[in-house]
Amino acid sequence: MEKLIITVAVTGAEVTKEKQPNLPVTPDEIAEEVYKCYLAGASIAHIHARLADGTPTQSYEIYKEIKEKIEKKCNIIFQPSTGGATWHTFEERMQPLLTNPEMATLSAGTCNFGNDVFMNPEEYIEKFAIEMKKRNIKPEIEVFERGMIENALKLVKKGILELPLHFDFVMGVPGAIPGDVSDLVYLVSKIPENCTWSVAGIGKYELPLAVHAIAMGGHVRVGFEDNIYYKKGELASSNAQLVERIVRIAKELGREIATPDEARKILNIKR
Amino acid sequence: MEKLIITVAVTGAEVTKEKQPNLPVTPDEIAEEVYKCYLAGASIAHIHARLADGTPTQSYEIYKEIKEKIEKKCNIIFQPSTGGATWHTFEERMQPLLTNPEMATLSAGTCNFGNDVFMNPEEYIEKFAIEMKKRNIKPEIEVFERGMIENALKLVKKGILELPLHFDFVMGVPGAIPGDVSDLVYLVSKIPENCTWSVAGIGKYELPLAVHAIAMGGHVRVGFEDNIYYKKGELASSNAQLVERIVRIAKELGREIATPDEARKILNIKR
Amino acid sequence: MEKLIITVAVTGAEVTKEKQPNLPVTPDEIAEEVYKCYLAGASIAHIHARLADGTPTQSYEIYKEIKEKIEKKCNIIFQPSTGGATWHTFEERMQPLLTNPEMATLSAGTCNFGNDVFMNPEEYIEKFAIEMKKRNIKPEIEVFERGMIENALKLVKKGILELPLHFDFVMGVPGAIPGDVSDLVYLVSKIPENCTWSVAGIGKYELPLAVHAIAMGGHVRVGFEDNIYYKKGELASSNAQLVERIVRIAKELGREIATPDEARKILNIKR
Amino acid sequence: MEKLIITVAVTGAEVTKEKQPNLPVTPDEIAEEVYKCYLAGASIAHIHARLADGTPTQSYEIYKEIKEKIEKKCNIIFQPSTGGATWHTFEERMQPLLTNPEMATLSAGTCNFGNDVFMNPEEYIEKFAIEMKKRNIKPEIEVFERGMIENALKLVKKGILELPLHFDFVMGVPGAIPGDVSDLVYLVSKIPENCTWSVAGIGKYELPLAVHAIAMGGHVRVGFEDNIYYKKGELASSNAQLVERIVRIAKELGREIATPDEARKILNIKR
Ligand SMILES: [Mg+2]
Ligand SMILES: [Mg+2]
Ligand SMILES: [Zn+2]
Ligand SMILES: [Zn+2]
Ligand SMILES: [Zn+2]
């Protein structure tokens, strides 16, 4: 079985310091938190930028600052979000790609997202994919529902995306696919054979889905963007604490942890 | 096995007379087409209104006219669309409910719909459901993706919708869940035990999914809204022709066809 | 979609004339029944031999007589059973292979079979496979449970069987896998990609599983061995009557029927 | 989620001291090993008896001796095997029931078991079930293939077994169902809603299936009967070592471990 790639989503666009006091918000905080997660075993940092007051932003400058601060500390893969917050415009969402990251997320369809709608019409998906192709950025295909796999494969047929793809199944968002193991097995059964996948379980789904993924040969995303608790009723002390648990469980299962360079190899990232 | 409920979706919001010359568009055409489908075995008429030039409309008056014209001909269940076209506003989409139909569609989430987005944020779903409850209209829960089942069940928990629900799995819309039998089996496995369901396969999926549903004990929707062909490369001569084929196949399988009153009983419609 | 191969299992080892008066038993009766099924659209004849009094036999001479009588009438593919009755010895079960048929069944594991046990220990499976390979007989892998697929694939790894295999899912035998569509979808998901498959639903499962298979691109087995009724409470008048219904349903679905030579091509049978 | 019941299968009928030097064989060794597993967190001891030279036996006296020796040490649930070795007769296999254990295994069908056949014709299953009912012994339904669930449910219909049943999915035996997570999800989807289940993964499947079960709310069996390795190429030092790992993983997942009395309650065992 391949080594395990752990992605850490340290901040997200929705969580606040009120709800999770240890949330990293400024570029310095984010870079420091990412570094601790890297030391714990993470090989990809999924990043959302924030203004000083905590407001989500897709500002090129702030993403750039975060990227540079992380790169000074470690060689973890920098993966900015092109999803942003549900109210960001397409143009805003494009900006992180200007930092020429090795990787970026590409949300492959539209769905309800709590009270909001996460807008990813076909046109957006295609434009994000074209920009990533142009800049040689490895897309992580964010899948919130079954049909989004097909949306991505359609772009493969059009020659805009290339196999093998790397999928991230985001499961448990209110309004989209929930996080039962049967849902995960179903999604996994629908991707082409040589593709890789990870799972980002939201809230209570984070830990069980991570564990299924470890045992199935998939990869794992954890972090405050998806889940702020260590256990029921107990906030996590840091993103690194969540990473450390995944590392311990993987070790119990005999699954080794990928370094960033090993993750690059598994994901076919060549720069 | 329960008798088979056949829904016919004669017009839809997207098909044009250019693509399907036999498309019924005016209230008279729609009522006449519905009547022929009723004679062929349909027990529910899923209706979209159009202006004289073919433009989709959610006009109360036109829905009312269609309803009355159908009711003069037969006792088929009148089921107007609250989906409308993807560009209709929420207020427009509400209008058909003012006709106090026995049944209406309730789309339970947002997804891509070809180039467009079919918008059904949580707020819309809830408001449609409340209005239907108030007017004692039986909702048909339109499911384009897995998560939409959960969205409906959430409203059950809130007391706005009531079990048993009737689901319609719309499968094969570009941008949403495709129509493999494994997708259908998956969706069916996720609804509560006493609920009923039908399937509306889009395009090439219409016929095979209908056949799976007949054999599984589900119900079936056919019609020009979903599919304009009788077979590959050959346009259907009428909606009734599509209904007739379903009736013949059901008979081969020993499944009897529900009359409108039998459908009312199966669906728990009491007026 | 490939043309549909219809196998007819006209006699079996368990049904009696008492239960189904139209059961063909003698070589003449069997050949005549097979011929009628061929005319109706069957391209494979799955054969069990009987003594004059109806007792199942694996006698080489009787299989030979049946084979020759069928060959005089038509070019349907002759597929004798190596399963026989549950009480036949391994040596008896081997005998039909001496007739050098183009095809033969190869039951890939042991399971309960009503009150009896259908014995197919690993050693039998392997010996049958070796003999078929030696004689250039195309095996039809009979699968009564999930693990039997693996048993066959193990022989592929050993070089005794060759891909692509043709599987027959026998579903609904009391004691083995039942015949829900979810069971069929599960089994189909477990065979290698280029393999072909058919389904033999037992009793009440025959018709719905056949219909699912037609729509899924699989192939179909019907006949008195599996089911003696035309509908609930009404015995079939002949095996051909069961074949004819499958042909009619396939036509409704736009699936063409394979001739024996087309079936040979689909199954990769070269003599 | 219910507390986790860990069953330890310390000896089995197939493993030898040559292959696993730490295998407990004598009643004293077995009782001592069970006690260590109890201390580690096991609440059920699945027991096979052996003669002094290691030969599997279904001797009443030896089972009785083991039972008494265990009972002196702890209140773990004693669960003898009625499966024995594949060559034991039905009468031999019955003997452990004479010790009036609280629980015993009931293998619900026949399948290949490596080179052998594990014989459980309908008649055996029924007789074992009747004897267990008479003696108020809680059966653990051993499921090696899908159809075995149906075999057990048939006995429920006959009034010989009672819901809720406790199933044990034995997965990965060569010749029967393998141990992919999709196989497990499939089996779990087929048992009645209030039933409990555990999984016994054979060899390499033990650990991943155990982990899936922990996350899914199922229960777990480990031990030398199923798997003698701690990790690839490294023999386990004891059965307790395997139990300890399950306990550690369960704790990481926030799942508490059931004591024997808590297991009795979950399984509805009343003596
Ligand atoms: Mg919005
Ligand atoms: Mg026997
Ligand atoms: Zn994100
Ligand atoms: Zn519509
Ligand atoms: Zn046969």
Ligand SMILES: [Zn+2]
């Ligand atoms: Zn055992």
